Amino acid sequence: MSRLKLIGSNILTALVTAAATSAFWVVAFNNGPAGGGAETRRAAAARADANASAGQPEVFLGTTGLAIPVAGVKAADLIDTYKQARAGGARVHDAIDIMAPHGRAVVAAAPGKVEKLFFSKGGGGVTAYVRSPDGRYLFYYAHLQDYAPGLKEGQLVRQGDRIGTVGSSGNANPAGPHLHFAIHRMQPGEKWYDGVAVNPYPLLVGR
Numbered sequence: 001m002s003r004l005k006l007i008g009s010n011i012l013t014a015l016v017t018a019a020a021t022s023a024f025w026v027v028a029f030n031n032g033p034a035g036g037g038a039e040t041r042r043a044a045a046a047r048a049d050a051n052a053s054a055g056q057p058e059v060f061l062g063t064t065g066l067a068i069p070v071a072g073v074k075a076a077d078l079i080d081t082y083k084q085a086r087a088g089g090a091r092v093h094d095a096i097d098i099m100a101p102h103g104r105a106v107v108a109a110a111p112g113k114v115e116k117l118f119f120s121k122g123g124g125g126v127t128a129y130v131r132s133p134d135g136r137y138l139f140y141y142a143h144l145q146d147y148a149p150g151l152k153e154g155q156l157v158r159q160g161d162r163i164g165t166v167g168s169s170g171n172a173n174p175a176g177p178h179l180h181f182a183i184h185r186m187q188p189g190e191k192w193y194d195g196v197a198v199n200p201y202p203l204l205v206g207r
C-alpha cells in the first residue's frame with residue numbers, strides 16, 4: 001500500500017494479469033516522461049492537499065497502481081461484490097460497491113478523459129464515465145451525490161483528481177451510501193454504454 005503522494009516517475013506503467021479474462025491489463029499512467037518526476041510529485045501532493053483542505057482523508061493506491069477511488073478507503077477495506085446477484089437474480093453485479101459515508105470524495109482510479117456524465121434515475125443515478133488515454137478501458141463511477149465542481153465531458157483527469165462525492169443516487173439504498181465502481185474493456189469505436197466488464201477487485205487488492 002502506497003500513499004498517492006509517493007508516486008514517482010519510476011511508476012510509468014503497471015502490468016497486471018486480469019485473471020477473469022486471462023488477458024493483460026495495461027494502465028499507462030500520466031506521470032509524464034522520465035525527468036518529470038518532481039512535477040508529478042508536486043501535482044500529486046497538490047491533489048492530496050486539496051483533499052485534505054476539504055476535510056477529506058487521503059487517497060490510497062491499490063497494489064497494481066490503480067487508486068482506490070474513494071478517499072480514505074484502503075485495499076483491505078474492500079469486498080469483492082463483483083459476482084453478486086442484482087435485479088432479483090436476473091443479472092450479476094459486474095462492479096464492486098465501495099461503502100463510504102455520503103460526501104466522501106470519489107477520485108479517478110486512473111487518468112483519462114471524462115467521456116460521459118449521465119443521470120439514470122432508476123439505475124446508477126449521478127454517474128461519470130472516464131476513458132483511459134489509450135481508449136481501451138472505461139471507468140464507471142455511479143450513485144454519486146454530486147460531481148466535482150466544474151467537472152465536464154471532455155475534461156482530462158489525472159489519477160486522484162476529484163470526480164465527485166459518494167452518495168446514494170439512482171437505485172442505491174440511502175441507508176447504505178457507496179460508490180458503484182466498474183471497469184469495462186473497450187473495443188475501438190465502442191461507446192460509453194458498451195464494453196465488457198472486468199472485475200476491479202483483484203486490480204485494487206492484488207488477489
Ligand SMILES: [Zn+2]
Nearest residue numbers: 095096097180
Ligand atoms: Zn453496485
